[in-house]
Every structure is written in C-alpha cells, then in structure tokens.
Amino acid sequence: MLKISISGVRGIANQSLTPEICLNFAKAFGTYLKGGKVVVGTDTRSSSEFIKGIVLSGLISCGVRVIDLGVVPTPTVGLMVGELKADGGLVVTASHNPPEWNGLKFIREDGIFLNQSQAEKLIAIYQDRKFSEAPGGSVKHFSRAAEVHVSRVLKSVRAPLIRRRKFKVVYDACNGAGSLITKLLLTKLGCKVVAINADPKRPFPHGAEPNPQNLSQLAEAVKAEKADLGFAQDPDADRLALVTEQGVAISEEYTLALCTRHVLSKPGGGRKIAVINLSTSKMTEDIAKSLGAVVLRTKVGEVNVAEEIKREGARIGGEGNGGVIYPKIGYMRDSLSGIALILEALAASDQSLSQIIDQLPRYFMYKTKIECLSQKAAEDLLERSQEIFKAQTLDLTDGLKVYLPEGSLHIRGSNTEPIVRIIAEAKSEETARRLAEDLRSRL
Numbered sequence: 001m002l003k004i005s006i007s008g009v010r011g012i013a014n015q016s017l018t019p020e021i022c023l024n025f026a027k028a029f030g031t032y033l034k035g036g037k038v039v040v041g042t043d044t045r046s047s048s049e050f051i052k053g054i055v056l057s058g059l060i061s062c063g064v065r066v067i068d069l070g071v072v073p074t075p076t077v078g079l080m081v082g083e084l085k086a087d088g089g090l091v092v093t094a095s096h097n098p099p100e101w102n103g104l105k106f107i108r109e110d111g112i113f114l115n116q117s118q119a120e121k122l123i124a125i126y127q128d129r130k131f132s133e134a135p136g137g138s139v140k141h142f143s144r145a146a147e148v149h150v151s152r153v154l155k156s157v158r159a160p161l162i163r164r165r166k167f168k169v170v171y172d173a174c175n176g177a178g179s180l181i182t183k184l185l186l187t188k189l190g191c192k193v194v195a196i197n198a199d200p201k202r203p204f205p206h207g208a209e210p211n212p213q214n215l216s217q218l219a220e221a222v223k224a225e226k227a228d229l230g231f232a233q234d235p236d237a238d239r240l241a242l243v244t245e246q247g248v249a250i251s252e253e254y255t256l257a258l259c260t261r262h263v264l265s266k267p268g269g270g271r272k273i274a275v276i277n278l279s280t281s282k283m284t285e286d287i288a289k290s291l292g293a294v295v296l297r298t299k300v301g302e303v304n305v306a307e308e309i310k311r312e313g314a315r316i317g318g319e320g321n322g323g324v325i326y327p328k329i330g331y332m333r334d335s336l337s338g339i340a341l342i343l344e345a346l347a348a349s350d351q352s353l354s355q356i357i358d359q360l361p362r363y364f365m366y367k368t369k370i371e372c373l374s375q376k377a378a379e380d381l382l383e384r385s386q387e388i389f390k391a392q393t394l395d396l397t398d399g400l401k402v403y404l405p406e407g408s409l410h411i412r413g414s415n416t417e418p419i420v421r422i423i424a425e426a427k428s429e430e431t432a433r434r435l436a437e438d439l440r441s442r443l
C-alpha cells in the first residue's frame, strides 16, 4: 500500500513505492523549490541507498545542487538545512515502519517539515507531472553532519556537569541511523558506553517502534551492565525511549515528560511555554503547569507542534511518542536532544531515574481503534461520538477530544486509512480501558 500524506510518501520499497514514484516526487520537490540547494540524508534500510540514487537523479534534473549527508538521523537533516544554508531537505526513511518499507520526507528552509498546505502544493505538482527541467544540478558529499549535530547538542546543555558524573549508559539504536552518532554524543558527554544493535549494516533486530514490548534486550543489558539507564531509538533516530537503572522499559510518554520537567526548571531559554499535541499524556501537561508554564496543545502531526513552538518562542515541546523538540537545537523531534536533556536532568539531581519517575504524576493510557469500510464511515463515527458527548467539554482541533470528570478521550480519524483511533487516559488503567471500550461499544 502506498501512503501519500502531509507527512510525505511511504510504501513497500520496489512494490508500492516504485522507483518511478520516488523519481517523480524528487522532481516535484525540485520543481516546488525552483532548484536551489537541497540536503539529502537516509536511514539504514537496505533499499535506502538505491532510492537515494533515484532521488538524486530527480533533483539534479531540476537543477538542484544536492548535498549528500549519507546515513544520518532525520533531525540531523533538518539541522543541516540551516547549517548549510540550503533551501530544503529530503530524507529517505520510513521511520518506525517495518524494514521492507521506505519513504520520502520533505523539509523546508527553516528545518521544519512541509506543513499541510505546502505538502498539498507538492502533491499537486507530483500529480500534474509538470516538472521544471534546468541545468546546473550537482552532487557534493558532506561527511561531517554527525559532528555538527553533536557539537550543537553539546553547546545546548551543561556538558561539564554531565561529564563529571561518568554515567554508564547502554543504548539500542535498532541498527538504524542513530547507531554511530549516538556513541559519539555519549562519549563526548563522558559516559561509559555499551552499544547494542548499533551496526548500520545489519537488519533491524526487533520491532522498530521504541515501545516497551520491543526493548526487552535493552532492559536485560542495562541490568546486566549495572548501567545508570538505557536509551532506545527508532530507525531514523527522532524518537527516544528509556530503560531505568532497574532494567524496566518505561512508556515513551516519560521521555517528553522528563525533558519538559527539566527544561522548565532551568532558567532562561525562551517563553515559559510547552507545546504538545492533543494525544500527549496529561502527565506532561501537569508537570509543565506545576512549574508555572503555559501549555499549548496542537493537532497531531510533528509539523503542527514545531510550527507552534517557533511561532510562540516556546522553550520545549514534542510528542508523547518519545519525540522531544528542543528549539535551542532544532525544530524537529530529536533523540539526541532528548538524550542530552535526560542526562543533564540526572546530573543535576542526586536521584536515580526510577526515583525521579516515581515522583511524576501518573496516568494510564488505553488505545484502541475501529476499522471502518470507508473514509465516509470513519467520518460518520466521529460525528456520532460528537453527538454522544455533546454535553461535555469538547475540543475539536483534531477529531474530538472529550474532557470527562474521570479522564479524557481523544477520538480521531487517520489521514491515510479508514480507521478511527480512540485514546483514553485516566488515573487508573481500569478507568482508561472502561472509557475507551464503553465508547467503542456505543459506536
């Protein structure tokens, strides 16, 4: 199945995502940018190098001067657009999708992904097939992107404070784009580093989403090594999850919650605002508010959070799926920003990760979905939900968010599939499940 949406193109490499589609999307992007300079990076999938070759051809045909960064995390591409004064960026990656998938993501000149109207314009060019051909296209290689990214991160935290603690850290990069850069960062932060699944030439060792189910190997290793904590990334290294010193893989929601708590406790660095999306746990919201910050919630979609952070001059933001955006470093979800902030938080405290976790407000999320026969049927379900909850406090920014005395419900359709997702959150697991399943049965 090929998915073309505001977050780019994704499909199974050489099947639904054909070479022709990749070529035409690259030409569409070159046309959209009217030539100029474009930074390109890839993740470690076996199809990425081949797709990159096609993409470079398409960009060159539009007169684009390409700077090829090689294998790098998605946020590194975003940051290098600014560093190299490029007009845009393109990443060959399917993020956390299974290994046979691949995709293209498009970045604009401020290092943020194309937003909805920009993506629609790009897709329209792709569909019209009126690509502009121009001479002057070229490819240059730039092999120091990882160092540039790491040095930006080091400048944005108190590196000497972290170094003094000589943390022992295990990380699992899923053999993805974080494999090498993460070791560089941790070493420069004075950590004793144990790397597992950090070989970009090998296939993904386990499910690619950094959620607790996929992190048993990391959890074991943290325990066996008696490490201070473990870090896990998805294959394009924008998302980050944590394992405590006790070898417990905790929900990805904690990553943003902890970074938000830490950044808002530090002096300075922008307006005291945290930007999160409507699906992010209330844990992060409670923490930010308790520190006197304003919390802004946006529609789901990284670009919506990033644009709001920039517009408001917020100190921090991101998504509950382990996506930390620290604007001092860049406007993309960045696992390396997350790693440095978590280590800085630990270095500034005399507590272990699990002791810090224990003090946080605790919520439980329960997620379910309803598969529909058509997009229309999915829209009908959303309307029926709105009818059911019409007497409650509702937020219609993105689907339907309902605030009930015992918890909240977020009901939203998917951009790419006829599915309605229901996310319930409450103070107990039982209540969260009941809220979601009650609604499900009523629909």
Ligand code: MG
Binding pocket: 095, 096, 234, 235, 236, 237, 238, 239
């Ligand atoms: Mg990702």
